[in-house]
Amino acid sequence: MTELDVRDLPPSERHGRIHDAFAALAPGETLTIVNDHDPKPLYHEMAAETPAFDEASYAMEREGPSRFVAEFPKADGDGSPAAELARIADLDGEPHADAFPGREPKAIRLSLEAGERVPEHDHPDRTGLFHVLEGAVDVALDGDPHRVEGGEILRFEGESAVEPTAREDSVALVVLSPRPAE
DSSP states (O other), X not given: OEEEEOTTSOHHHHHHHHHHHHHTSOTTOEEEEEESSOOHHHHHHHHHHOTTBOGGGOEEEEEETTEEEEEEEBOOOTTOOSOOXXXXXXXXXXXXEESSTXXXXXXXXXEEOXXXXXXXXXXXXXXEEEEEEESEEEEEETTEEEEEETTXXXXXXXXXXXXXXXXXXXXXXXXXXXXXXX
């Protein structure tokens, strides 16, 4: 287990150091982060953009007013099956659940209650598909609204700032596929 205490690092350097340390892990190892605040934004970033992050095994414990200890496990990449099946209704995690942790492309089940939103973010170097399975979601791309209803799919480039907001209780499948290098 590797531990990284980022409390004394400038905020602008933290995520880069964490991503570098995570990349250096072998499959099945865990990076333990000690931070001065809840690392939930980092969790969402890693879940959306780092295929090797095993978000289902993530754990965080507050040990004091300025000590938060989070475990970021790296998926064990050995013995990957040629085909995998997941039932969307059986996926654990709210609002995000990774259907196939550590696999590409990322397939995320997103469940939002009416009025709930995911803060604006991006997915650099990826192409996204936002498929609403149930309900209706307003997906802002660089501030431009797109209403996506059950049965519809919105395709977008990951460099766009994306911010989904549920118009009603909704479930969507978000697929984030890496774009090939040119």
